[in-house]
């Protein structure tokens with residue numbers, strides 16, 4: 001990967017091979033590779049990023065088109081050739097600035113250079129036929145099979161679309177699917193108000209030629225773009241802000257944090273919500289944030305040191321195991337649990353191909369198990385915040401309903417905590433599902449639950465793994 005002679009396209013193809021043939025995680029591998037390649041220009045970096053992310057997010061569409069033009073089906077092709085064709089087709093179809101002839105010539109050159117001379121004619125033929133063809137839209141008809149149509153058009157597995165269509169109306173599903181391809185130009189950040197105001201930070205960032213816009217909903221949120229990497233921004237190293245989506249910032253608000261509160265955040269890494277909580281405590285109280293491995297805890301610790309808070313501590317703890325010392329101790333428990341992540345497929349496209357119905361089912365069980373354990377840490381009258389970054393009903397409202405049937409908690413209105421501008425008729429009921437394409441955020445679910453006064457801590461034991 002460090003070979004300087006490799007072109008940007010070759011680097012992109014090597015990354016795709018690792019991700020698609022060996023199952024590496026796209027965002028980490030891409031960042032790691034770009035970091036190692038210190039001779040690349042800013043333009044090269046954005047070209048490689050676009051090629052890798054674009055090919056991944058459009059994979060099902062690309063394979064469908066390739067299968068319509070090639071006698072050999074994509075899954076039967078050699079891995080190098082299959083990914084070379086996918087990446088080249090992505091450029092033909094979605095990158096207008098690259099001339100078709102250049103795409104075809106480069107693909108042929110790469111096939112030859114990497115020992116596939118005998119297949120360079122095949123590569124050339126398939127790509128040139130697609131480039132030349134005027135058949136236009138070869139996708140399946142919307143009327144004939146709308147699930148298949150949406151699946152191919154928006155490169156999202158059919159089972160996922162079938163499930164969403166049971167939970168959301170057709171237009172909403174289309175908006176959710178479209179939102180994943182919106183250009184990810186900006187990064188949303190949360191201002192560390194203990195170190196600077198939003199205005200001060202914006203001025204500093206602008207001095208470094210970074211473009212800054214206001215957040216969609218919150219004063220502490222800014223949207224920035226035009227920087228090479230976070231580590232290259234002085235204000236980031238000084239802990240003046242952290243990267244966080246606005247949906248996730250809302251957790252700090254709906255928790256209703258008061259000075260001197262004791263908060264336990266049971267699944268905390270890398271520390272987004274925990275650090276926001278510590279800031280909202282205004283130097284008082286204590287927030288204990290936990291995660292399951294040393295590595296995850298070290299990620300939170302790094303962020304605590306960078307942001308500079310003292311009313312927060314980390315603990316390595318498996319949230320499935322009951323911590324007897326914490327029973328009925330916390331004013332607030334934050335349960336931002338592991339989930340299917342389908343609200344962030346625009347940022348991490350590999351999630352949509354790796355998730356399955358079975359895995360979702362397993363996650364529901366895990367979430368219920370963790371909720372049953374950690375809810376016992378909430379004091380009588382205290383608050384449990386449950387959240388996920390997914391749009392899957394079973395993991396969200398389904399779990400809340402199950403939880404309330406089996407635990408002495410009730411939902412509490414979110415109206416007093418959330419910005420007026422944020423629409424959602426269920427706010428008053430105590431939960432909110434944010435949907436990409438409808439709300440200007442990631443897909444995210446949040447619920448605020450209060451432990452009943454006079455109730456016994458813990459799980460009533462009626463229906464656990466249903």
Ligand SMILES: C[S@@+](CC[C@H](N)C(=O)[O-])C[C@H]1O[C@@H](n2cnc3c(N)ncnc32)[C@H](O)[C@@H]1O
Pocket residue numbers: 248266267268269270271272273274290291292293296317318319320336337338339
């Ligand atoms: C959605 S992420 C948390 C994000 C975090 N709250 C934030 O705002 O930055 C879920 C976290 O749960 C952690 N996790 C998974 N299983 C766990 C367990 N059994 N006990 C504790 N943490 C767990 C994962 O390591 C992951 O960091």
